[in-house]
Amino acid sequence: MAEINYRSLLETNNYLRNLSDTTYWLCITRTVQESKLFPMNPYMLLSYLNTFYRLPTLLREIDAATPAEELGDRAREVSLKVDTVNAAWGMPAFYLIGREMLMNWGLLGPADAAQDVVDVLDFSRRFNLAYHRNDGHITNKEFGDRSQFLPERTLQVFESDLHGVTPGDRLHTAVTKLVAQLSQYAFLAHCECRIGLHNSGPYNFGDSRQLIVRDFFDLTEGDYPWLDGIATGLPVNNLTIPIVFSDTNFHLMDDWASFEAEPSYNAANIVAVGMYTSDALTDGYRPVGMTSKETLAETMEHYREVLNQATADLWKRIASWSREQMIDAGAIVYSSVAKDFAHLAGTYRQDDWFVLDDRVQRFKPLMNDEYGRDDLGEMVGLLGFPHQKASEYTMARYSALNQNMLTGIPYSVLTDADFAPTAGDQLSGSSSLPAKNGLWTTSAGRIDIEEYNRRAKEFTPSVLAGPFRYLDEEWVKRNYTSPRADDLYRLAQRGSQHLKDRGAGLRRADLPRTGQ
Amino acid sequence: MADSAGAPPKWGSIEMLPLPARFNKAVRDLAAERFAATGAAWKDVVFARQYDLFSLADARAVEQAALDDGYRFDFSATVSLESEPDKYKQPERAASAYAEGPVSEGRRQVGVGDNVIRKSGSVTGPVALISTIEQVMSYLTDGIPAGTIAVIDDSGGTLTAPIIEGFAGVICLGGSVRSHLGILAREYDVPTLMNCKIDTLADGDVVEIEVTAAPPAADAYETGDTGHARIWKVEG
Numbered sequence: 001m002a003e004i005n006y007r008s009l010l011e012t013n014n015y016l017r018n019l020s021d022t023t024y025w026l027c028i029t030r031t032v033q034e035s036k037l038f039p040m041n042p043y044m045l046l047s048y049l050n051t052f053y054r055l056p057t058l059l060r061e062i063d064a065a066t067p068a069e070e071l072g073d074r075a076r077e078v079s080l081k082v083d084t085v086n087a088a089w090g091m092p093a094f095y096l097i098g099r100e101m102l103m104n105w106g107l108l109g110p111a112d113a114a115q116d117v118v119d120v121l122d123f124s125r126r127f128n129l130a131y132h133r134n135d136g137h138i139t140n141k142e143f144g145d146r147s148q149f150l151p152e153r154t155l156q157v158f159e160s161d162l163h164g165v166t167p168g169d170r171l172h173t174a175v176t177k178l179v180a181q182l183s184q185y186a187f188l189a190h191c192e193c194r195i196g197l198h199n200s201g202p203y204n205f206g207d208s209r210q211l212i213v214r215d216f217f218d219l220t221e222g223d224y225p226w227l228d229g230i231a232t233g234l235p236v237n238n239l240t241i242p243i244v245f246s247d248t249n250f251h252l253m254d255d256w257a258s259f260e261a262e263p264s265y266n267a268a269n270i271v272a273v274g275m276y277t278s279d280a281l282t283d284g285y286r287p288v289g290m291t292s293k294e295t296l297a298e299t300m301e302h303y304r305e306v307l308n309q310a311t312a313d314l315w316k317r318i319a320s321w322s323r324e325q326m327i328d329a330g331a332i333v334y335s336s337v338a339k340d341f342a343h344l345a346g347t348y349r350q351d352d353w354f355v356l357d358d359r360v361q362r363f364k365p366l367m368n369d370e371y372g373r374d375d376l377g378e379m380v381g382l383l384g385f386p387h388q389k390a391s392e393y394t395m396a397r398y399s400a401l402n403q404n405m406l407t408g409i410p411y412s413v414l415t416d417a418d419f420a421p422t423a424g425d426q427l428s429g430s431s432s433l434p435a436k437n438g439l440w441t442t443s444a445g446r447i448d449i450e451e452y453n454r455r456a457k458e459f460t461p462s463v464l465a466g467p468f469r470y471l472d473e474e475w476v477k478r479n480y481t482s483p484r485a486d487d488l489y490r491l492a493q494r495g496s497q498h499l500k501d502r503g504a505g506l507r508r509a510d511l512p513r514t515g516q
Numbered sequence: 517m518a519d520s521a522g523a524p525p526k527w528g529s530i531e532m533l534p535l536p537a538r539f540n541k542a543v544r545d546l547a548a549e550r551f552a553a554t555g556a557a558w559k560d561v562v563f564a565r566q567y568d569l570f571s572l573a574d575a576r577a578v579e580q581a582a583l584d585d586g587y588r589f590d591f592s593a594t595v596s597l598e599s600e601p602d603k604y605k606q607p608e609r610a611a612s613a614y615a616e617g618p619v620s621e622g623r624r625q626v627g628v629g630d631n632v633i634r635k636s637g638s639v640t641g642p643v644a645l646i647s648t649i650e651q652v653m654s655y656l657t658d659g660i661p662a663g664t665i666a667v668i669d670d671s672g673g674t675l676t677a678p679i680i681e682g683f684a685g686v687i688c689l690g691g692s693v694r695s696h697l698g699i700l701a702r703e704y705d706v707p708t709l710m711n712c713k714i715d716t717l718a719d720g721d722v723v724e725i726e727v728t729a730a731p732p733a734a735d736a737y738e739t740g741d742t743g744h745a746r747i748w749k750v751e752g
Contacts, residue, residue: 029737030694035672036647039593104540106547107569112562180703184680187673187696194696252734258694264731265702266633312656312678319649323599359566365575366539368603369596370589374533375540385540386528402527420559 001060002122004114004421006414012121013408015138016096020406021397022141023093026256027380027405028398034373035192039323041372043191043330045101049360050335050429052098055091056116057425058352059123059338065457066345068123072130073464074344076149078278078285079215079240082344083198084140084147086337088131089255090195092124094334096406097379103407104385111419114409133472145252147200150213152473153492153504154285155203158211158242160498160511162272163293171293174300175273179241181307182216188314189218189227191330195337198257202250206508209271210250212259214241219307221438221446223339225354226317226329228438231310234303236277237441240285244272275300280343280452282443283461287495324432327367331356332431346457348449350436355429380405462491480504535582535589542578543570579603594648613689613713620748623724626717627747629709630736632693632701635727639685639707640750641665642720646676655679665725667717671695671710680704685725687712687747692737709745717749724748 002008033040062071075082099117102108128138134151137143165172186196201212217238218224220231245261248269252260259265275296276285289299321329332354342348378384383403394402413419439446444455462468468488471479479485485504493499498512531537547569554561554568561569583603591597591604617625641663646652652675660682668676671691680686680700686708688697693710701708707727717723729745736742 030692033672033695034592034670034690035674036592036594036670037649037672037675039596040672041592104544105570106544107566108562109558112559176703176705180681180700180705183703184673184677184700187700188677192672192674192696260734264633267705315656315674315678316653318674319653321595323593323595326593326595362567362570362572363575365572365579366543368579368589368600369592371535371539373590373592375536378531378533378536382532384532384536386530387525389525389527389529391527418557418559420562420564423563 001115002118004118004413006411008118008122009409009411009414011125012118015092015121015125016117016406016408017404018139018142019089019092019096020404022089022139022255023097023380024383024396024405025141025398026089026254033192037318038192038326038330039367039369039372040192040330041376042367042369043327043372044334044376045367045372046327046356046360046363047331047334048094048098048101049363050098050331050357051091051094052102052113053357053359053423054335054352054427054429055095055338056113056119056422057427058342059120060425061347062338062341062345063123065347066341068126069130070464071341071344072127072133073469074280074461075127075131076133077151077154077461077463078282079198079200079213079217079238079276080278080280080344081198081217081238081340082127082338083215083257084200084255085198085257086195087341088124088128088139090334090337092121094337095120100379100385100388100405100407101375103387104379109419110387110407110410111413111416113421113423114413114419115421116423117409140253140255145254146202147253147257148203149200150203151492152476153489155211156489156506156511157285157492157496157499158274159205159508161287161290161496162242162244162274163290163296164272165270167268167270171273171297171300172267172270174297174304175241175243175270176267178300178304178307179214179243181304181311182219182239182241185219185231185307185311185314186216188311188318189224189230191318191326191333193330193333194256194258195333199253199259200257201253202259205244207246209244209246210248211242211244212250212253214243215239216241220310220441222440223336223348223350223353223436224333225433225436226314228436230314230317231306233306234310234441236279236288236443238277238279239288239303240276240278242274242276243270245269246271277443279443280340280456281459284463284492284494286443287497290497322432324364327364328356328431328433331360332433343452343456346453346455348453348456350449351429352427354433354436355431357427357429361430463488476504535587538582538587539578542581543574546570546574546578612715614715617715617746617748619751623748623750625746626723626749627687627712627714628743629687629712629725629745629747630693630732630742631727631729631745632698632708632710632731633705633727634729634731635707638724638726638728639665640722640724641684642722643667643687643717644719645717649675652676652679655682665723667714668697671697673697673700680706685709685727687714687723687725689714693731709747711742712747713743714747715749722750724750
């Protein structure tokens, strides 16, 4: 646990205020999200409460097994679900929003759970610093709404191995249709949440081209009980599709991993694509169907067929759910945004993440659709909770009003004693959903959770092993001719068709031209 | 906390929206009253005796008090209305959100919206109004008639998840071009107008959606510069 002292509180409150401002900006640039299928707003409120009560305990166990900064290192090398929208923004934001709800109800004071708040934000800050190590910022917002966490050695492999496309050719059509199907399916599998999709970049690919990296997570049997028996024709649980655009400037990649471009996103501007997978057990990105343009098109077409059927199968399953089952599923999806930390650390237990805490269940009768919609709007848009107001002299960032979404820890905790520092570590809960019975789909095959945890505990990616972990691009800049640098780059080049064993000395002009 | 329990924050007042104001005040009042009755220090109550402050029965009572006063909730998900019809307002036929459009070349303008993807020509077809799981299941089973333009009052992407690709166009009565349905329309390249205001339309009415219009600018939802794509009803 982090120590509570003046310095740690100053850092905690600074991090919290930045998150508060960014989250307000993200919320006001969207409309209220509603769905005719899922009671979204009620489940979102319950998910925040679930996160408040359970996350600190779960994170402490994870942090003890694998420190947050090491988890950030992992997320910086490949696409993992502990990403921008889930782990970097969602995890701390959901925790703190749950705290706001309880404070507004008078069931919590701002000093209560101070130890939990400090611990969650300390974990989050260390993760984010390591995740964003290559660009040196802590959030996409701080970096000017950019997301560039991948190193040159990985991007060079992408640039060399991606297959060129033109509108109307087989691969162009295949990737366009697959990305659409993946997006559709990811929204459904995540109960209308966007957190199954992730975008990062842009990266400058020269010649008026930019790369964005599009990820899709939890596609088949794994953590979500409702995916048992769904999309089992997919051999992988996650897919990463790097896409190169010409004459398109992605001017915004925000902390919800959403992008905006000028001119707007248009598939006709796609000039090169690839497909990879990665998870807690892969040593770098693993190419999927990348051996030839035809093989990639064929693989994408096949996956699209599997996911098209899976969408219909899953939709029928969900359409038969009760309101409470829909609410439990959605709440669990949101409150488990940090679950893949446990997969990386090898501490994953299904009941840690896939129940609603007993302390949360008591609030369910309040959660009709109107209250859900309006309480959420009041809390994150209007900032109308009485305690969200600040002194009349205050002009907050973005709104210039005297109100803030998230409440800091009062420094009086250093001298006053009448507060309870933690919500406690005894977790119990339940769910109205059918229990999970299937296996977990991983890069090591379909395995049970004990095997998954065992493998995860024993695994360290080669680029993070002793000799390489601290070799960043400031080091590469002056040591690219050294054998150590070559060894580091060769690790990323192992699965490459065109860069295998080429080492660290290459610049863009040296990369092979491969039909792009 | 003990000193201030029950006292409103210095600069705050009460929630702006009616149901949060009602429910949240009820919880606050109850928690303050229950805490005062304990006679204990706040730190010994806040978590250790949290069910004394607020319980499942209390939440039920807060909801019941509103219902007893005749309050009925707006629904958003159809499952809410179907599972607890006595708690929710029954859906009313939506009043026209757009009236008295101009007539031009045998067409009458019946609405406006925000174009998601700019196309080279407008799209024309019969409309189908979709808002229930049963309708989607029916299309999933029987297929979608060619050329159908869906009118969807849901900016989410999941209600129509298995069938969205089959529509010739979409008129969405809510959301923005950044909503989930807008994102999916772009990915599927389905001509779509979001955030539409329309006159009353019936199943089978033939409409033309002006997907040649420029999409809204990046700051359109902050400046209010929206609604540039027109929707025409083909008369006769």
